[in-house]
Amino acid sequence: MTTSGDERGSLRIAGQPIAALLPPLRARIVERVVRHIAEGVPGYAGMPTDLLEVDVRAVARENLLAFEASVEGRRFPEDVAERIYASAYGRAEEGLSLELVQEAYFVGTGVTWDAVVGLATVEDLDVVRTLGHEMLRFLAQVLPIVTSAYVEEMRARETDALGHRKSILSALAGGLTGPRVASTYGVTLADSYLVLAVDLRAAVPAVDQQAGRVVTRRTIRAIEGEIGGDRLSGVLFELDAFGGLILLPHVRDGLEDWTPARAKDLVERIGRHAVEVRAAYVVAAVDEIPAAVALGHDVLEVVTRGGRPPGLYGLDDVLVDFQLARPGPVADLMQEKMAALADHPDLLETVHAYLDAGRNRAATAVAVNVHPNTVDYRLRRVEALLGINPATTDGSALLRIGLLAFREERFAQAGPVD
Template sequence: MTGDKAGTVHDLRVGGRPLAPLLRARAPHLSRRVLAQMLSELPTYAQLPQEEVAGDIADIVQRSVRLFADVLERRRPADDAALTRQRESAAQRAEEGVPLDAILTAYHLGVAMIAEELTADARPGDLADVLEMQRHLLRTQRQLTSAVSGAYLEARQLIDSQEQGGRHALMAALLAGEPVPDRSGHHGALRPADRYVTLALFLAPHPDERERDRTPGTPGAPGTPGTPGSAIAARRKVRRVRAVLDRYAGQPVMTDLDATGGTALVPVATPPPWEELHQLIADCAESAGAPITAAATTTDPADPAAIPAAVTQNTDIVQLALRTGRRPGLYRLADVLLEYQLSRPGAARTELALLLAPLDHKPVLLKTLETYIHRDLDRTTTASALHVHPNTVAYRVRRITELTGLSPHRPTDLQHLNAALLARRCGP
């Protein structure tokens, strides 16, 4: 009941008993029931140390039950100071890695059990008091949700920034070839892994990055490239690649990625099979919604020079795969041995490239030569690819031989022509 003729305010009552004193009296027993239900329904809490469950967790449960009793007695919202202990508890759980959804579920479970406890003996005449009680419980639940979430996220943000700073420092040291001591900071962020899969990645644009933003008022009309929409698509693509790498490693992976790609150091205990890494890149591409060309090497951080050398070599391999028109996917040095060797500066590469100097100002003949060799010296398929008659292909091949002195139909000349084309692609 809410009042009488004299204007006095009565306690909220159900079954003839005032709710606030009833809840305080039952707080110890009810708190034990709530705690038992949490351990039964929420595996995260069941995995906490028994000492913590019987101490901190039991204490915050009982404090929260008594908080609801105070709210029902005063019949007004809890003030900010009354939620201090719940905020502190949420920050502690954040440091322990307890998920926020588990914490909020625990509070919601407790509120439901309080409501059930207080309305067990309700009678039809108690409807007004029951409804007011529910309003107070739900309002306090909203206050707790807000306070606990805010404290948890603030603590988590601080922890994440510390861990991220540690990962950045560690990655910078590894990429610079600096020795990294086997030590850890407060959150273990500076401990190097036993091994890393060093990845160089090229991320092709997602279709949404190419898609121009629509201008308001003109449905379907394109805007300009590089608009906020394409930038968001690029960030989403990178975030999805990181998520796949994190899942594979079972922990946050050190990355230096932008919309076009970059470097990732994936911690592993033992060198993974090449087929497994192939699948990892395929999974990254599928999640990103964009083709990915990558190169990988397993490295040991105990050798400070290993990771910088692997990054340089992998980057070269990716660039060669792109330059020579290879399909997206994962590559290693063995896949591009000839191209890699020809990409090294030297007199031999220069001389090879000069073999095709007579075709420098004849792009049609160069294109024909590349296509003809790529199509295994087949005039018909070459003609189809170039949209010309097979006789035109034959004429152009004769002109190439006349100008260079090399014929693709002589095995030795074919090797030189192919190497010369590679030297031109791989050179400056």
């Protein structure tokens, strides 16, 4: 049912224009609205008296004026819309739920309806029906304003939280005045942290660049949801398509919070979002975080270059490879030698499996799905190409150094999440 402006302006109840009936009733209606909201809407009853008397009363009056304008066929006043928006934004900042604020508007509209319809007679049935439509039309204008205020406040809060988190994380990782920056934003730091260096790689390559960007954005949002779902968790993180850094509170107020086992579970959950996750962790006090970040990235490099499967790793998990991967003339020489195997992926796979199997030819054959004699043949070819016997202790150590150096280039070419 559509009502023109002229028809709305001529609406009468008990023989009188509604536009003339409402002004004398304003004070009484506003008083009832404030009382009903204070007594009947959870969250408002405990509000300070000045808030109820000033803000809620003012908004109730503005809404009544807006409804009068609607009934008279006039446009919704822009200044009233601005005040409704400002009031809703204030409630959002104070943490009052959107549902309660919307309920307050329904309560206010209901009180106004009762006051006006209470004057109607039997002959006013058609007018009451029309007035009901006007009430709904009025709410259809007001509620989107309230909702948009809440959405905007939420966006502003998210932006502030993201900026604060990045500022604190950067200060801690950079060895700057992390505690001072944190206190500026009202954040209490943990006693120590699990510092996670993270590497992200797409489990399934995207079909094209556009699809890759979509997958990347969705993946990062999903990962951030896994990490920061609890706003009070104290977790600090910054991630992009390649990976990033996560600080998980390890000990807070003397109590253990994030353990390596719990962090391992987090990494596994992240890995469910169509992404391979490799992460390295180091436990560090606040003032040790810069060194922990550097060590974490070194451990992560060993993990990725060593071709280890997705998961969470500590230094204890890669001690031998970590030491072998240290830069030096031996590593440089072996990187050059390993180039001879660049065009022989079968030999690289066999050497890697052979070393992982502790130089057990039978286990190697199972790992690469060939006959043990084929393993022997491939190892002889490796010795011929490199001049290194994989079956000896020294030879296997040199080959492990070579694999770690050689895999650096291969993993660098693997690409980010997108």
